[in-house]
Amino acid sequence: MSAPSPAVAWVAGATGYTGREVVARACALGRRVHAHVRPDSPGLDAHRDRFEALGAVVETTPWEREALAARLAEVRPTEVYALLGTTQARARAAAKRGAPPADYAAVDVGLTLMLHRACEDAGIRPRFVYLSALGAGPKASTAYMRARWEVEETLRAGDLPYTVVRPSFISGPDREERRLGERVGATVSDALLGVVGALGGAKIRDRFRSIDAASLARALVDLAVDPAAAGAIVETDRLRE
Ligand SMILES: NC(=O)c1ccc[n+]([C@@H]2O[C@H](COP(=O)([O-])OP(=O)(O)OC[C@H]3O[C@@H](n4cnc5c(N)ncnc54)[C@H](OP(=O)(O)O)[C@@H]3O)[C@@H](O)[C@H]2O)c1
Numbered sequence: 001m002s003a004p005s006p007a008v009a010w011v012a013g014a015t016g017y018t019g020r021e022v023v024a025r026a027c028a029l030g031r032r033v034h035a036h037v038r039p040d041s042p043g044l045d046a047h048r049d050r051f052e053a054l055g056a057v058v059e060t061t062p063w064e065r066e067a068l069a070a071r072l073a074e075v076r077p078t079e080v081y082a083l084l085g086t087t088q089a090r091a092r093a094a095a096k097r098g099a100p101p102a103d104y105a106a107v108d109v110g111l112t113l114m115l116h117r118a119c120e121d122a123g124i125r126p127r128f129v130y131l132s133a134l135g136a137g138p139k140a141s142t143a144y145m146r147a148r149w150e151v152e153e154t155l156r157a158g159d160l161p162y163t164v165v166r167p168s169f170i171s172g173p174d175r176e177e178r179r180l181g182e183r184v185g186a187t188v189s190d191a192l193l194g195v196v197g198a199l200g201g202a203k204i205r206d207r208f209r210s211i212d213a214a215s216l217a218r219a220l221v222d223l224a225v226d227p228a229a230a231g232a233i234v235e236t237d238r239l240r241e
Pocket of ligand 1: 013016018019038107167
Protein backbone atom coordinates (compact mmCIF):
# COMPACT_ATOMS: atom_id res chain seq x y z
CA MET A 1 0.00 0.00 0.00
CA SER A 2 1.41 3.42 -0.91
CA ALA A 3 1.95 5.97 1.87
CA PRO A 4 -0.59 8.82 2.02
CA SER A 5 0.69 11.95 0.29
CA PRO A 6 1.89 14.61 2.74
CA ALA A 7 -0.19 17.73 3.30
CA VAL A 8 1.46 20.64 1.51
CA ALA A 9 0.15 24.16 2.04
CA TRP A 10 0.63 27.21 -0.19
CA VAL A 11 -0.24 30.41 1.66
CA ALA A 12 -0.89 33.51 -0.47
CA GLY A 13 -1.13 36.61 1.69
CA ALA A 14 1.24 34.97 4.17
CA THR A 15 2.51 38.33 5.41
CA GLY A 16 -0.93 39.55 6.51
CA TYR A 17 -2.54 39.38 9.94
CA THR A 18 -4.35 36.14 9.12
CA GLY A 19 -1.67 34.73 6.81
CA ARG A 20 1.08 34.77 9.41
CA GLU A 21 -1.06 32.79 11.81
CA VAL A 22 -2.03 30.29 9.10
CA VAL A 23 1.65 29.70 8.34
CA ALA A 24 2.42 29.23 12.04
CA ARG A 25 -0.53 26.91 12.65
CA ALA A 26 0.07 24.74 9.58
CA CYS A 27 3.78 24.44 10.45
CA ALA A 28 2.89 23.51 14.03
CA LEU A 29 0.68 20.71 12.71
CA GLY A 30 3.60 19.34 10.69
CA ARG A 31 2.37 20.36 7.24
CA ARG A 32 4.92 21.37 4.61
CA VAL A 33 4.25 25.06 4.24
CA HIS A 34 5.16 27.38 1.38
CA ALA A 35 4.65 30.99 2.48
CA HIS A 36 4.28 33.32 -0.49
CA VAL A 37 5.73 36.81 -0.16
CA ARG A 38 5.65 39.26 -3.07
CA PRO A 39 9.19 39.57 -4.41
CA ASP A 40 9.24 43.35 -4.07
CA SER A 41 8.11 43.28 -0.45
CA PRO A 42 10.14 45.82 1.53
CA GLY A 43 9.96 43.42 4.49
CA LEU A 44 11.16 40.37 2.58
CA ASP A 45 14.20 39.65 4.80
CA ALA A 46 12.19 39.93 8.00
CA HIS A 47 9.41 37.73 6.59
CA ARG A 48 11.99 35.18 5.50
CA ASP A 49 13.54 35.08 9.00
CA ARG A 50 10.13 34.69 10.62
CA PHE A 51 8.79 31.99 8.30
CA GLU A 52 12.00 29.98 8.00
CA ALA A 53 12.26 29.89 11.81
CA LEU A 54 8.85 28.19 11.78
CA GLY A 55 10.02 25.65 9.19
CA ALA A 56 8.23 27.14 6.17
CA VAL A 57 9.70 27.60 2.71
CA VAL A 58 9.48 31.20 1.49
CA GLU A 59 8.20 31.59 -2.07
CA THR A 60 8.81 34.79 -4.00
CA THR A 61 7.32 33.85 -7.37
CA PRO A 62 6.11 37.04 -9.07
CA TRP A 63 2.39 37.61 -9.44
CA GLU A 64 2.28 36.34 -13.04
CA ARG A 65 -0.03 33.51 -14.02
CA GLU A 66 2.54 31.43 -15.95
CA ALA A 67 5.27 31.76 -13.35
CA LEU A 68 2.85 30.85 -10.56
CA ALA A 69 1.51 27.84 -12.48
CA ALA A 70 5.03 26.58 -13.12
CA ARG A 71 5.99 26.83 -9.45
CA LEU A 72 2.70 25.34 -8.24
CA ALA A 73 3.24 22.38 -10.57
CA GLU A 74 6.56 21.75 -8.79
CA VAL A 75 5.32 22.27 -5.23
CA ARG A 76 2.00 20.43 -5.80
CA PRO A 77 0.17 21.88 -2.78
CA THR A 78 -2.77 19.94 -1.40
CA GLU A 79 -4.22 23.09 0.19
CA VAL A 80 -3.99 26.65 -1.11
CA TYR A 81 -4.97 29.58 1.10
CA ALA A 82 -6.08 32.80 -0.60
CA LEU A 83 -5.80 35.43 2.14
CA LEU A 84 -5.06 38.50 0.04
CA GLY A 85 -6.67 41.84 0.49
CA THR A 86 -5.98 45.49 -0.03
CA THR A 87 -7.51 48.56 1.57
CA GLN A 88 -8.66 51.83 0.04
CA ALA A 89 -5.72 53.56 1.77
CA ARG A 90 -3.25 51.14 0.20
CA ALA A 91 -4.87 51.58 -3.21
CA ARG A 92 -4.60 55.37 -2.92
CA ALA A 93 -0.96 55.15 -1.80
CA ALA A 94 -0.11 52.89 -4.76
CA ALA A 95 -1.78 55.30 -7.20
CA LYS A 96 0.13 58.23 -5.69
CA ARG A 97 3.45 56.38 -6.13
CA GLY A 98 2.56 55.51 -9.73
CA ALA A 99 2.65 51.80 -8.77
CA PRO A 100 0.41 49.24 -10.54
CA PRO A 101 -3.28 49.43 -9.51
CA ALA A 102 -3.83 48.03 -6.03
CA ASP A 103 -7.60 48.36 -5.61
CA TYR A 104 -10.12 45.58 -4.83
CA ALA A 105 -10.46 44.68 -8.51
CA ALA A 106 -6.71 44.30 -8.95
CA VAL A 107 -5.78 42.61 -5.68
CA ASP A 108 -8.76 41.01 -3.93
CA VAL A 109 -10.28 39.78 -7.19
CA GLY A 110 -7.41 39.91 -9.68
CA LEU A 111 -4.65 38.21 -7.71
CA THR A 112 -6.97 35.70 -6.04
CA LEU A 113 -8.40 34.57 -9.37
CA MET A 114 -4.92 34.51 -10.90
CA LEU A 115 -3.91 32.07 -8.16
CA HIS A 116 -7.00 29.97 -8.81
CA ARG A 117 -6.32 29.85 -12.57
CA ALA A 118 -2.66 29.07 -11.95
CA CYS A 119 -3.70 26.01 -9.90
CA GLU A 120 -5.88 24.86 -12.79
CA ASP A 121 -3.08 25.51 -15.30
CA ALA A 122 -0.69 23.52 -13.09
CA GLY A 123 -3.01 20.51 -13.27
CA ILE A 124 -3.32 20.24 -9.50
CA ARG A 125 -6.46 19.93 -7.38
CA PRO A 126 -5.72 21.42 -3.99
CA ARG A 127 -8.48 22.54 -1.63
CA PHE A 128 -8.73 26.27 -2.37
CA VAL A 129 -9.48 27.99 0.93
CA TYR A 130 -10.75 31.50 0.29
CA LEU A 131 -11.12 34.15 2.97
CA SER A 132 -14.23 36.07 1.97
CA ALA A 133 -16.30 38.18 4.36
CA LEU A 134 -19.68 38.11 6.04
CA GLY A 135 -21.94 40.25 3.86
CA ALA A 136 -20.53 39.19 0.48
CA GLY A 137 -23.30 39.23 -2.07
CA PRO A 138 -24.17 40.29 -5.63
CA LYS A 139 -26.06 43.37 -4.47
CA ALA A 140 -23.90 44.25 -1.47
CA SER A 141 -23.64 47.99 -0.92
CA THR A 142 -19.83 48.12 -0.98
CA ALA A 143 -17.32 47.36 -3.73
CA TYR A 144 -15.39 45.33 -1.14
CA MET A 145 -18.28 42.92 -0.56
CA ARG A 146 -19.15 42.69 -4.26
CA ALA A 147 -15.49 41.85 -4.99
CA ARG A 148 -15.69 38.95 -2.53
CA TRP A 149 -18.90 37.72 -4.14
CA GLU A 150 -17.26 37.80 -7.57
CA VAL A 151 -14.45 35.57 -6.34
CA GLU A 152 -16.88 33.22 -4.58
CA GLU A 153 -18.95 32.84 -7.75
CA THR A 154 -15.87 31.98 -9.79
CA LEU A 155 -14.85 29.32 -7.27
CA ARG A 156 -18.37 27.83 -7.35
CA ALA A 157 -18.28 27.69 -11.15
CA GLY A 158 -14.77 26.22 -11.29
CA ASP A 159 -13.46 22.68 -11.03
CA LEU A 160 -11.21 22.97 -7.98
CA PRO A 161 -12.46 21.88 -4.59
CA TYR A 162 -12.90 24.95 -2.41
CA THR A 163 -13.96 26.18 0.99
CA VAL A 164 -15.23 29.74 1.42
CA VAL A 165 -14.86 31.26 4.87
CA ARG A 166 -16.81 34.38 5.78
CA PRO A 167 -15.70 36.02 9.02
CA SER A 168 -17.12 39.21 10.42
CA PHE A 169 -14.32 41.53 11.70
CA ILE A 170 -10.86 39.94 11.91
CA SER A 171 -9.34 41.87 14.73
CA GLY A 172 -7.32 41.57 17.88
CA PRO A 173 -4.84 43.52 19.99
CA ASP A 174 -2.02 41.57 18.33
CA ARG A 175 -2.63 43.18 14.93
CA GLU A 176 0.63 44.94 14.00
CA GLU A 177 -0.78 47.24 11.35
CA ARG A 178 -2.58 50.25 12.79
CA ARG A 179 -6.25 50.11 11.81
CA LEU A 180 -7.91 52.24 14.42
CA GLY A 181 -11.33 52.43 12.71
CA GLU A 182 -11.54 48.67 12.32
CA ARG A 183 -10.37 48.00 15.88
CA VAL A 184 -12.85 50.51 17.36
CA GLY A 185 -15.62 49.11 15.16
CA ALA A 186 -14.88 45.55 16.30
CA THR A 187 -14.68 46.55 19.97
CA VAL A 188 -17.96 48.50 19.90
CA SER A 189 -19.80 45.86 17.95
CA ASP A 190 -18.47 43.04 20.19
CA ALA A 191 -19.64 45.00 23.26
CA LEU A 192 -23.13 45.45 21.79
CA LEU A 193 -23.23 41.81 20.72
CA GLY A 194 -22.29 40.82 24.28
CA VAL A 195 -25.45 42.58 25.46
CA VAL A 196 -27.49 40.94 22.71
CA GLY A 197 -26.09 37.55 23.76
CA ALA A 198 -26.94 38.19 27.43
CA LEU A 199 -30.52 39.03 26.39
CA GLY A 200 -30.91 35.68 24.66
CA GLY A 201 -29.48 36.50 21.25
CA ALA A 202 -26.55 34.08 21.40
CA LYS A 203 -26.97 33.09 17.76
CA ILE A 204 -26.78 36.68 16.56
CA ARG A 205 -23.79 37.36 18.82
CA ASP A 206 -21.89 34.34 17.54
CA ARG A 207 -22.63 35.18 13.92
CA PHE A 208 -21.39 38.76 14.01
CA ARG A 209 -18.71 39.07 16.66
CA SER A 210 -15.06 39.51 15.70
CA ILE A 211 -12.45 36.79 15.58
CA ASP A 212 -8.70 37.12 16.11
CA ALA A 213 -6.24 35.81 13.55
CA ALA A 214 -4.98 32.90 15.65
CA SER A 215 -8.50 31.52 16.20
CA LEU A 216 -9.35 32.05 12.54
CA ALA A 217 -6.15 30.33 11.43
CA ARG A 218 -6.94 27.27 13.56
CA ALA A 219 -10.30 27.01 11.82
CA LEU A 220 -8.92 27.58 8.31
CA VAL A 221 -6.22 24.95 8.67
CA ASP A 222 -8.73 22.41 10.02
CA LEU A 223 -11.28 23.19 7.30
CA ALA A 224 -8.67 22.72 4.57
CA VAL A 225 -8.51 18.99 5.32
CA ASP A 226 -12.13 18.47 6.38
CA PRO A 227 -13.98 16.51 3.66
CA ALA A 228 -17.28 17.95 4.90
CA ALA A 229 -16.03 21.48 4.23
CA ALA A 230 -15.46 20.90 0.50
CA GLY A 231 -17.83 23.20 -1.39
CA ALA A 232 -18.99 24.77 1.88
CA ILE A 233 -19.43 28.36 3.01
CA VAL A 234 -18.41 28.68 6.64
CA GLU A 235 -19.45 31.76 8.63
CA THR A 236 -18.19 33.15 11.94
CA ASP A 237 -20.41 31.12 14.27
CA ARG A 238 -19.04 27.84 12.87
CA LEU A 239 -15.45 29.07 12.93
CA ARG A 240 -15.45 28.81 16.70
CA GLU A 241 -16.77 25.27 16.93
N1 LIG B 1 -9.86 42.68 8.49
C1 LIG B 1 -11.14 42.27 8.55
O1 LIG B 1 -11.90 42.59 9.46
C2 LIG B 1 -11.64 41.31 7.51
C3 LIG B 1 -12.91 40.76 7.65
C4 LIG B 1 -13.36 39.82 6.73
C5 LIG B 1 -12.53 39.47 5.66
N2 LIG B 1 -11.32 40.05 5.51
C6 LIG B 1 -10.49 39.65 4.37
O2 LIG B 1 -9.62 38.61 4.79
C7 LIG B 1 -8.39 38.68 4.07
C8 LIG B 1 -7.22 38.73 5.03
O3 LIG B 1 -7.41 39.78 5.94
P1 LIG B 1 -6.21 40.30 6.83
O4 LIG B 1 -6.80 41.34 7.70
O5 LIG B 1 -5.46 39.16 7.41
O6 LIG B 1 -5.32 40.99 5.67
P2 LIG B 1 -4.02 41.89 5.77
O7 LIG B 1 -3.39 41.80 7.11
O8 LIG B 1 -4.39 43.23 5.28
O9 LIG B 1 -3.05 41.17 4.70
C9 LIG B 1 -3.30 41.28 3.34
C10 LIG B 1 -2.33 40.42 2.55
O10 LIG B 1 -2.55 40.71 1.15
C11 LIG B 1 -1.29 41.06 0.56
N3 LIG B 1 -1.45 42.11 -0.45
C12 LIG B 1 -2.13 43.25 -0.32
N4 LIG B 1 -1.97 44.00 -1.44
C13 LIG B 1 -1.18 43.28 -2.28
C14 LIG B 1 -0.67 43.50 -3.59
N5 LIG B 1 -0.94 44.63 -4.27
N6 LIG B 1 0.12 42.55 -4.14
C15 LIG B 1 0.38 41.41 -3.47
N7 LIG B 1 -0.05 41.15 -2.22
C16 LIG B 1 -0.83 42.08 -1.64
C17 LIG B 1 -0.45 41.61 1.70
O11 LIG B 1 0.91 41.52 1.31
P3 LIG B 1 1.98 42.66 1.77
O12 LIG B 1 2.25 42.39 3.22
O13 LIG B 1 3.16 42.39 0.90
O14 LIG B 1 1.33 43.98 1.54
C18 LIG B 1 -0.85 40.68 2.84
O15 LIG B 1 -0.14 39.48 2.77
C19 LIG B 1 -8.49 39.91 3.20
O16 LIG B 1 -8.96 39.51 1.94
C20 LIG B 1 -9.54 40.73 3.89
O17 LIG B 1 -10.18 41.61 2.99
C21 LIG B 1 -10.85 40.94 6.42
